[in-house]
Amino acid sequence: MTKNFLQKLCCPFDKSDLNIQVFTKKENGDIHEGLMSCPDCKRQYPIVFGVPIMAPEEYRESKSELSFYQKWQSQLNEETKKYLQLE
Template sequence: MKISTIHKLCCPFDRADLKLEVIEQTIEHDVRTGSLSCSLCKRFYPIISGIPIMSPDEYRDVEVENVYYENLNLLGTPKEIKNFRLLS
């Protein structure tokens, strides 16, 4: 995902601004791994292989995202997520 794209995105549920957290970037400084989070509703959207996962809750794949959360724990940046919302 290109860094410039973040300015065009908002939370699909309440249209609030999103906070970008970059974990891994490409040589061109595109986001390869990271997350977007909404400060209003606390929803958490992972960026996996450069693609932000911003589907409605009922269409999100918990198993795919759990692998992402486990990798965050291994990297030392754990997140407490429940029902796709950031708790900590």
């Protein structure tokens, strides 16, 4: 996912700007894995293989996302860990 594309995204629920935490980048600088979060509603949107996962929670694969969050748990901030109930 390019940074230009990221600048066009907002929280689909409350339209707030998103915070981004980049975990890995491709050689060309595109975001490969990361996490977008909404500072207002606290929802989390992982970026997996360059694709932002922004569907409502009831349509997302929580088991596959759990492995993503566990993989990057050491880099998540405390607020995110609390929201995801990882602690």
